[in-house]
Amino acid sequence: MTAQISYADVEVGTELPAQTFPVTRATLVRYAGASGDFNPIHWNERFAKEVGLPDVIAHGMFTMAEAIRVVTDWAGDPGAVVEYGVRFTRPVVVPDDEQGAVIEVSGKVAAKLDDNTVRVDLLAMSAGQKVLGMSRAVVRLS
Template identity: 65%
Template sequence: MYEVGTQLPERTFRVTRADLVRYAGASGDFNPIHWSDRVAAEVGLPSVIAHGMLTMALAARAVTDWVGDPGAMVAYTAKFTRPVPVPDDEDGAELGVSAVVKKVDGDQAQIDITVVFEGERVLGAARATVRTS
């Protein structure tokens, strides 16, 4: 399972405006760029955007689901490289998540994660370290 080059199953996640409301309530992040088209436009965004930490969480979920234990993730980093506009419809935005085991060292594995929206990466240098035992 933890061999260098192992590809994790690709995952697709949909993020809707309803998801943004739920995430705002859970996180306490009520920044209006995540719910007001007017404010998003005023600051130069194409529309309301997903919370960056929500995007990161979905990518982490793809890894922890594969590992089988959320507690096995011991480190996780990423940079936000592109916003994810979320349309005001039932479909929302679609994120594609892929990952590969990049390194295995003792009882830990490094997993490099790619998250794309409309064919472009939205997280840079996304990397998780998981316990292998």
């Protein structure tokens, strides 16, 4: 595993480049197929509203997959991720229009750990709301 970031070059508080990830209904259909999660709350507005949701929502695991890209794009090698965990706090609501929704993800180094690893705390927002809580990754740097 070969991260392109050196452990010696980061400090607690180092910010990772933030990214924004657009999500449309088409994104969700594609993710449903790739992941095998065909729960209709992720593609059927009528069903989503029947179960009390405001509209179709993104798969939590889709949001989780996007958020870690801030870490893997920074580290270069996705295999450098040692641990990754999130709490699904609020859904990403995806309206049926061209824009869909946007997930904004930022991250910073929260701790330097043993064995060239660091803990990165991630912040994932959509429509001004925090959509992931306790979103943390441990990544091994070079």
